[in-house]
Amino acid sequence: MLVELIIAGFGGQGVMLMGQLLTYAGMKAGREVSWIPSYGPEMRGGTANCTVVLADEEIASPLPTEPNVIVVMNRPSLDKFAEKVKTGGKLFVNSSLVDKEVQRQDIEVIEVPANELALDLGIEKVANMVMLGAVVAKLGVVDLETVIDSLSEVLPAHRHNLLELNKKALQQGRELII
Template sequence: MASQEIIFAGFGGQGILSMGKFLAYAGMDANMNVSWLPSYGPEMRGGTANCSVILTDDQVGSPIVTAPDTVVVMNRPSLDKFEKGIKANGLLILDSDLVTREPERTDLEVIKIPAQTVATELGNKTIANMVLLGALVAKTNIVSMDVLLEALRAHGKEKFFEINKKALEKGAEYVR
C-alpha cells in the first residue's frame, strides 16, 4: 500500500504551495486518494507558508497532517517548526542554502540539497522548489517522475515546463 503524508514549508513566494499542488495533481493522475491543505501567514510573500499533502490508496480521514512521513523545508523557521513532528525514521529534505542549522534528530533520513545554487545554475532561482520536489519523488517513489511531469505539463505554465523538468531531474540526481 502506497501512502505518504508530507509537509512542504518555507517562506511565502518560494513556491511551497505549488510544490504540494503539483504532487497532489500527480497523485490524482495516479488514481490515489489525495488531500492538499495550504496554510500561510497573513504576510504572504516573505511570511511563512506550508502545505500538507496526503497521497494514499486508503481513504483520507483528515487533511491535517500531524505526524508526517516526509517534510520538505526551504528555510530555518520551518525546520524549527516541523522537525519534532516527523515520524520516527521519517524523511527530511532541506534546502542547505537556506537552512542554517543541522537537524537535531538522529532518527531521520536527511537529504540536504543546495537548491538555491542548483536553481541558479539552471538559470532561474525561483525553481529551487522543483529541485526539492524532484528529490522527494525520486526518493519515495510515491508517484513516478513521468506522472509528475504530466501533472506539471497539465497544470503548470507551459513556458516554465522545460526549466521545471530540468530542476526536477537535477533534484532526483541527488538521491540516486
C-alpha cells in the first residue's frame, strides 16, 4: 500500500489540517507517514497545498512527483494539479466551487459538493472535513473512526468546541461515497 496524495485549495479552506489529520490517523493506524506543506509567501492569500504519503514500508522520498491521489478544493487548484494525477489514480474535486469538467479519461474523478454539504450542517467552514470524509471512505487505507479519534489530538484545544461538528462533517462526506 502506497498512497501519495496532494491536497490543494486556497488559504483558509483548511487544506493543511485535512492533510495533518489524515497523516495523524495514518500514524495511529500503524502506517509510515509524512506530511509536507507548501510554505512561504504563497501561504498568504494564494493557493496552499500539502503532500501526504501513507505507506506500509519506510518512506523514501516524501515528495512524490506523480501522486496517485489529488484533492482539489477550488478551481485554481484543479488547473494546477489535474494533469499531475498518476494514470489510474483518483482526483477528488470540490464540485461546489469547481464548475469545470475534467477531461482526463485515465483517472477516476470523484465529485464532492463539499461546501453545499457543509452548509447543510450549518457552517460552510467544515467543507474540508466533508471532503476528507469522502476521501477516507473512498481510499479505505484508514478507518474513518481513526480519523475521528484523531480530531481531538490534531485540533488545538481552543477549537475543541468544534469537535462534534467536524465529526458530523466527516461522516457526511463518507455517506456520499457509500
